[in-house]
Amino acid sequence: MAYEKRLDGRKLDETRPIEAKTGVIERADGSAMFKIGDTIAYAAVYGPRELYPRFMQDPEKGIIRVNYNMMPFSGSGDRIRPGPNRRAKEISMVIEKALLSVVDLDKFPNSVVDIFIELPQTDAGTRCAGICASAMALADAGIVMKDLVSSVAVGSVDSTVVADLSYDEEAYDGVVSDIPIAILPNTEEIVLLQMDGEISKENLLKAVKLGKKVCKDIYKIQKKAIKEKYELKGESKKESASSGKGGDKNE
Numbered sequence: 001m002a003y004e005k006r007l008d009g010r011k012l013d014e015t016r017p018i019e020a021k022t023g024v025i026e027r028a029d030g031s032a033m034f035k036i037g038d039t040i041a042y043a044a045v046y047g048p049r050e051l052y053p054r055f056m057q058d059p060e061k062g063i064i065r066v067n068y069n070m071m072p073f074s075g076s077g078d079r080i081r082p083g084p085n086r087r088a089k090e091i092s093m094v095i096e097k098a099l100l101s102v103v104d105l106d107k108f109p110n111s112v113v114d115i116f117i118e119l120p121q122t123d124a125g126t127r128c129a130g131i132c133a134s135a136m137a138l139a140d141a142g143i144v145m146k147d148l149v150s151s152v153a154v155g156s157v158d159s160t161v162v163a164d165l166s167y168d169e170e171a172y173d174g175v176v177s178d179i180p181i182a183i184l185p186n187t188e189e190i191v192l193l194q195m196d197g198e199i200s201k202e203n204l205l206k207a208v209k210l211g212k213k214v215c216k217d218i219y220k221i222q223k224k225a226i227k228e229k230y231e232l233k234g235e236s237k238k239e240s241a242s243s244g245k246g247g248d249k250n251e
Contacts, residue, residue, distance in 0.1 A: 003158035007168050013210055015152065015164040018218065020132070020225035022140040030141025032225070034133035036152075037166060038123035043133035045141040048111040062108030066096040068117045068130055091127045092117075094192055098131055098182045101191040102145045103138065113143065124167040124178075125153045131182050131192070132222060139226050148222055149191060150215040151182035154207040156199050161206045163214045179204070181211035185219035188212055 006012070016037030025031035028044035035041075051057045068091045095117070103113070115137065117130040128151035135149040154163050158174040165178055177197035183190050190208075199207065 003160040003162075003172070003174065006162065007172075008166060012160065013163050013214065015214060015218075016166065018221050020136065020221050022136050022226050022229045028137070028141075030137045030139070030143070032133045032136035032140055034129050034136065034222075036125055036129055036132075036164065038121055039125050039129050040119065040121045041126065041129035041133040042118045042120070043130065043137040044116045044118075045113060045134075045137045045143070046116075047113040047141075048108040048143075049114075051110055051112040057110040059109050060106065062105040062111035062113060064096050064099055064103065064105070064113050064115065066092040066099070066115045066117065066134070068092040068095060068119075068127070070119045070122055070126065074119050074122045091130070094194065095127060095131050095134060098149055098151070098192040099134055099138065101189070102135070102147050102149055102184065104144055104146070107144065113138075113141075122167075124165055124170050125180075128152050128180050128182070132218060136222050136226060140229070147184040147186050148219060149182050150185050150219040150222060151180065151192065152211055152214045152218060153178055153180045154211040154214070155179045155195075155197065156203050156207060159200070159203060161203050161210060163210055177203075177207075179207050179211070181208065181215065183212055183215045185216050 019035040022032045024033045025044045028046060030045040032043050048062055068088050115134050117134060119126055131149055131151040138145060153165050155165050155177040157169055157172050157176050170176060170178055175198055177195060177199035179195045180192060182192035
């Protein structure tokens with residue numbers, strides 16, 4: 001039987017509800033929160049700062065280090081064992097490579113930009129949420145970037161191409177493929193493309209096309225969240241100035 005109606009009632013090309021915000025961690029140089037459905041990713045950026053130990057330093061350019069971590073009780077399935085594991089290291093590496101495509105590290109010799117991603121709650125699409133949050137946090141930190149990076153998981157359930165698979169869809173009793181994709185929205189350059197499962201060549205091309213479309217919609221949400229922080233700061237300054245003028249008149 002064809003998968004025509006999604007388990008949560010969404011349209012085939014519809015994502016779960018998305019929320020995004022920057023400046024959420026006070027002591028970080030840049031930070032962001034990205035929530036898609038029940039998956040929540042927080043990203044904190046520290047740096048550029050001098051890289052230690054010194055033997056890792058490169059006098060021609062800096063490096064990015066990504067630390068991805070799902071909290072023990074964050075998953076939809078079994079409890080996650082705390083501490084580094086093979087999956088977390090693999091996801092940290094692919095996120096790092098996706099972000100390297102937009103950051104000019106030649107400006108930061110002998111330095112490191114550390115990105116810490118924490119997921120307190122998850123329901124599929126964790127690496128994609130981590131990428132979206134990290135790109136926003138880099139922008140919030142003032143790191144020069146040639147573009148943002150937007151990411152979503154697409155795929156197929158019983159040969160039906162869908163956007164943003166949920167945990168229940170990933171565990172669906174049928175032929176399922178899960179394809180995380182990340183792009184540079186302004187050029188449509190693909191900087192991450194992975195696949196788990198089976199899919200036909202025709203549906204793979206459809207899924208990639210759908211992924212690019214959805215990523216552009218996510219880009220608008222990311223950009224809005226970055227702008228909102230500075231708009232709020234501007235309003236606060238205006239209010240402070242108005243209060244000051246009022247005080248002068250009363251005197």
